[in-house]
Amino acid sequence: DTGVSQDPRHKITKRGQNVTFRCDPISEHNRLYWYRQTLGQGPEFLTYFQNEAQLEKSRLLSDRFSAERPKGSFSTLEIQRTEQGDSAMYLCASSLGDRAGNTIYFGEGSWLTVV
Amino acid sequence: KNQVEQSPQSLIILEGKNCTLQCNYTVSPFSNLRWYKQDTGRGPVSLTIMTFSENTKSNGRYTATLDADTKQSSLHITASQLSDSASYICVVSAESGGGADGLTFGKGTHLIIQP
Numbered sequence: 001d002t003g004v005s006q007d008p009r010h011k012i013t014k015r016g017q018n019v020t021f022r023c024d025p026i027s028e029h030n031r032l033y034w035y036r037q038t039l040g041q042g043p044e045f046l047t048y049f050q051n052e053a054q055l056e057k058s059r060l061l062s063d064r065f066s067a068e069r070p071k072g073s074f075s076t077l078e079i080q081r082t083e084q085g086d087s088a089m090y091l092c093a094s095s096l097g098d099r100a101g102n103t104i105y106f107g108e109g110s111w112l113t114v115v
Numbered sequence: 116k117n118q119v120e121q122s123p124q125s126l127i128i129l130e131g132k133n134c135t136l137q138c139n140y141t142v143s144p145f146s147n148l149r150w151y152k153q154d155t156g157r158g159p160v161s162l163t164i165m166t167f168s169e170n171t172k173s174n175g176r177y178t179a180t181l182d183a184d185t186k187q188s189s190l191h192i193t194a195s196q197l198s199d200s201a202s203y204i205c206v207v208s209a210e211s212g213g214g215a216d217g218l219t220f221g222k223g224t225h226l227i228i229q230p
Contacts, residue, residue: 004158033216042204042222043159045215056216091158104149104206104218106158 002026004107006092012113013082020078021110025094032075033104034067035091036060043091049075082114117142119207119221127227132195136224138188138205146208146217150179150190153202153223162190162203192226200228 035043051072151159202223209217
């Protein structure tokens with residue numbers, strides 16, 4: 001499968017614990033995005049990378065959240081000191097180049113439940 | 116402020132019937148509009164991408180239309196099947212990036228096909 005891969009698909013954690021999600025984009029895709037989605041809502045932008053450079057961070061990305069893409073390939077999204085409000089699906093997406101018309105491919109998402 | 120509004124919020128139709136989903140946007144300057152299908156618990160999958168010069172684009176039983184003057188798009192589903200049950204998300208891109216890399220997501224229309 002050469003699509004966007006996310007791991008783990010599901011994570012249940014206790015409040016206050018740290019969690020990390022990994023995203024492997026489609027090979028050669030230099031843009032990588034992270035979104036958060038709650039039930040009945042559309043994806044909300046968190047951050048995106050152009051290669052290894054993090055170009056933008058949403059105000060939704062509090063200081064408990066950090067994202068990295070160290071070598072311009074896979075990316076990680078870490079949430080520290082999780083809160084119940086962090087429960088959501090975290091979507092990763094990737095695209096090729098910076099042309100606005102390029103298709104953005106999404107992964108299957110990582111479901112986080114904070115108990 | 117760039118916004119994408121989708122209607123209806125939810126829709127229930129009988130298998131075999133046609134339906135039309137609406138997307139109105141205020142994104143400027145407009146670059147392109149995308150429709151995604153998102154099955155429950157899965158990541159969004161691209162259906163169509165339409166640029167300013169395109170009025171209609173089809174993908175099997177899905178036909179998207181775009182009126183850039185009125186800033187409206189529709190997604191028409193013909194001869195619906197049970198597998199069409201999903202959320203349909205409209206995403207509009209602004210030229211030259213901008214916040215969230217210029218991408219504004221609608222909240223989606225939740226479509227249920229009943230046998």
